[in-house]
Amino acid sequence: MSLQAVLGEAEDIVKKVVPAGVELTRVEFEGPVVVIYTRNIDVFADNQEIVRQLAQGLRRRVAIRPDPSLLAAPEEAEEVIRAIIPEEAKISSIYFDETGEVTIEALSPGLVIGKQGTLLNDIKKKIGWAPKVVRAPPIPSKTVDEIRQYLRSVHDDRQDFLRRTGRRISREPSPGEQYVRITSLGGFRQVGRSATLLMTRESKVLVDCGVDVSAENNGAPYLHAPELMPLESLDAVVITHAHLDHCGIVPILYKYGYEGPIYCTPPTRDLSSLLQLDYIKVAFGEGKKPPYESPQIREAVKSTLPLKYGETTDIAPDIRLTLQNAGHILGSATTHFHIGDGLYNVAISGDIKFERTWLFNPAVNKFPRLETLIMEATYGGYHDTQPSRQEAARRLKDIAKRVLNRGGKLLIPVFAVGRSQEVMLVMEELVRKGEIPQIPVYLDGMIWEATAIHTAYPEYLNNQLRTQIFQTGENPFLSGIFERVDSSDMRANICDDPDPCVVLATSGMMNGGPIMEYFKAWADNPKHTLIFVGFNAEGTLARRIQKQAKEITVNDRGKPLTLRLKMDVETIDGFSGHSDRMQLMNYVGSMEPRPERVLIGHGEEHKCMDLASSLYKKFGMETRAPYNLETLRLK
Numbered sequence: 001m002s003l004q005a006v007l008g009e010a011e012d013i014v015k016k017v018v019p020a021g022v023e024l025t026r027v028e029f030e031g032p033v034v035v036i037y038t039r040n041i042d043v044f045a046d047n048q049e050i051v052r053q054l055a056q057g058l059r060r061r062v063a064i065r066p067d068p069s070l071l072a073a074p075e076e077a078e079e080v081i082r083a084i085i086p087e088e089a090k091i092s093s094i095y096f097d098e099t100g101e102v103t104i105e106a107l108s109p110g111l112v113i114g115k116q117g118t119l120l121n122d123i124k125k126k127i128g129w130a131p132k133v134v135r136a137p138p139i140p141s142k143t144v145d146e147i148r149q150y151l152r153s154v155h156d157d158r159q160d161f162l163r164r165t166g167r168r169i170s171r172e173p174s175p176g177e178q179y180v181r182i183t184s185l186g187g188f189r190q191v192g193r194s195a196t197l198l199m200t201r202e203s204k205v206l207v208d209c210g211v212d213v214s215a216e217n218n219g220a221p222y223l224h225a226p227e228l229m230p231l232e233s234l235d236a237v238v239i240t241h242a243h244l245d246h247c248g249i250v251p252i253l254y255k256y257g258y259e260g261p262i263y264c265t266p267p268t269r270d271l272s273s274l275l276q277l278d279y280i281k282v283a284f285g286e287g288k289k290p291p292y293e294s295p296q297i298r299e300a301v302k303s304t305l306p307l308k309y310g311e312t313t314d315i316a317p318d319i320r321l322t323l324q325n326a327g328h329i330l331g332s333a334t335t336h337f338h339i340g341d342g343l344y345n346v347a348i349s350g351d352i353k354f355e356r357t358w359l360f361n362p363a364v365n366k367f368p369r370l371e372t373l374i375m376e377a378t379y380g381g382y383h384d385t386q387p388s389r390q391e392a393a394r395r396l397k398d399i400a401k402r403v404l405n406r407g408g409k410l411l412i413p414v415f416a417v418g419r420s421q422e423v424m425l426v427m428e429e430l431v432r433k434g435e436i437p438q439i440p441v442y443l444d445g446m447i448w449e450a451t452a453i454h455t456a457y458p459e460y461l462n463n464q465l466r467t468q469i470f471q472t473g474e475n476p477f478l479s480g481i482f483e484r485v486d487s488s489d490m491r492a493n494i495c496d497d498p499d500p501c502v503v504l505a506t507s508g509m510m511n512g513g514p515i516m517e518y519f520k521a522w523a524d525n526p527k528h529t530l531i532f533v534g535f536n537a538e539g540t541l542a543r544r545i546q547k548q549a550k551e552i553t554v555n556d557r558g559k560p561l562t563l564r565l566k567m568d569v570e571t572i573d574g575f576s577g578h579s580d581r582m583q584l585m586n587y588v589g590s591m592e593p594r595p596e597r598v599l600i601g602h603g604e605e606h607k608c609m610d611l612a613s614s615l616y617k618k619f620g621m622e623t624r625a626p627y628n629l630e631t632l633r634l635k
């Protein structure tokens with residue numbers, strides 16, 4: 001539908017619902033949203049029914065905004081706000097967004113609002129922007145701040161980008177026979193470099209574009225496959241979550257001609273850019289040439305259209321996307337695609353945890369409609385049973401008590417995101433309840449920053465933790481035991497310090513990162529213990545150690561260094577962000593509606609095949625474990 005046609009239709013709908021005199025000044029596509037500008041914003045604010053009717057009538061997401069002529073320039077508006085709000089409110093940041101809303105973040109939100117909202121009303125009258133007040137996150141995050149500032153600095157560019165994207169989504173679909181296909185571009189019959197292409201006659205959507213960090217060569221998915229090329233023909237990229245095996249190669253798309261949007265949750269956007277920056281830093285540190293540089297990461301941030309869980313949105317003329325909680329890490333999502341007008345429905349699980357954890361609610365497995373499910377099988381093998389979260393915590397406590405009481409150190413390799421925060425919560429409880437002495441827990445390699453991002457998005461955590469975070473004095477992440485390692489000198493001191501301590505460091509699978517420094521220093525001392533709490537892919541150092549290698553050769557500033565491994569090695573299952581075999585079976589078994597077909601990936605070959613055959617035997621649906629580079633017609 002053209003803009004003119006949409007404006008005409010919107011005016012008709014508004015005329016039917018509200019009294020005469022309401023003036024619509026302009027209409028614009030902004031990404032998937034139809035934005036209608038008006039001089040009479042209060043009429044809409046007081047009457048949500050009009051907005052609902054507009055969305056229904058136009059069959060699109062609709063946003064009503066004040067005509068730009070009513071808004072003060074952001075710099076000027078910020079001065080007004082700071083003059084009105086008393087200093088004791090302690091404003092930590094003010095940011096203006098595309099919606100005509102200004103968010104005021106403060107340590108004492110009550111003082112910003114004023115008695116019966118007097119201050120806010122005053123602000124609105126003077127600057128036109130609608131003020132929204134939020135409590136400042138308890139741990140400031142550099143990433144969140146920098147992304148906000150960056151988006152503000154590229155505001156005009158981004159407006160253009162949103163318009164272009166919106167017009168592309170609204171193009172008239174070409175007539176003819178419709179079909180739905182998927183091509184497995186990476187991460188099938190393996191873990192790493194996840195990438196799945198969803199194709200219809202009209203559109204192409206790439207779901208995830210990860211890197212296999214354990215690969216000898218570049219570890220990228222098959223991006224040169226003819227189905228994906230040229231990249232300009234791609235309508236959208238959707239990222240399930242921020243782990244590098246799902247988002248590690250995304251910025252490269254902007255190097256080779258992709259100019260379109262990325263859809264993911266707001267925390268996934270922030271965490272992805274944090275992990276991508278670290279990925280290129282680690283590559284540089286190892287003397288390798290990274291596949292992209294920071295300008296492409298910024299381009300990806302600029303091109304992201306954040307979506308909350310449950311918010312349905314058009315991403316192509318014939319495809320609607322909804323993200324749902326996947327329970328795996330902060331902001332992780334299962335993607336649901338509704339194709340055509342009731343033609344077909346596909347869901348891609350991403351990595352899922354189908355159990356409530358300390359951090360998240362379990363993965364959502366209810367959809368309005370579903371024909372094909374593409375799911376992960378990390379622990380899909382017949383024997384992949386995992387203990388519960390409670391049991392995992394108990395084992396960690398037992399090991400911690402034993403090792404720390406004998407004067408040893410605990411070294412825990414972790415992904416910065418997810419497991420780190422769960423292990424932090426368990427350690428904090430141990431110390432708080434006096435079960436182990438008040439030892440320092442050092443966090444090295446982005447874990448601190450990742451934790452800060454968790455507290456910036458409390459609505460993505462489970463209710464209990466959310467409440468704890470906001471009750472001052474009870475936020476477990478603010479416990480005095482946690483110390484951030486922020487220099488190589490500090491790291492060297494910790495390595496030499498004889499006293500017991502706990503170190504959580506990246507990378508989780510020990511292919512580089514600060515963990516290696518501690519490992520080199522402590523590997524030959526039987527007093528210390530190395531504990532694995534996450535999944536280790538085939539080919540990684542962590543996997544070799546788990547397989548009881550006695551001698552390990554590591555890279556020491558470009559030279560090989562052989563270590564004799566005498567420290568204890570323990571593996572604690574049950575902390576994983578992945579569902580075990582039983583949970584995966586239950587996930588499909590209790591899914592509503594039950595899919596007709598299940599395609600399985602993100603697992604070692606035999607696990608994928610094993611899960612495929614078990615699901616078929618138990619539930620009778622068609623199942624398959626595709627190879628990379630297969631194209632399957634779904635409809």
Ligand SMILES: [Zn+2]
Pocket residue numbers: 241243328351
């Ligand atoms: Zn993951």
Ligand SMILES: [Zn+2]
Pocket residue numbers: 192243245246351602
């Ligand atoms: Zn994964």
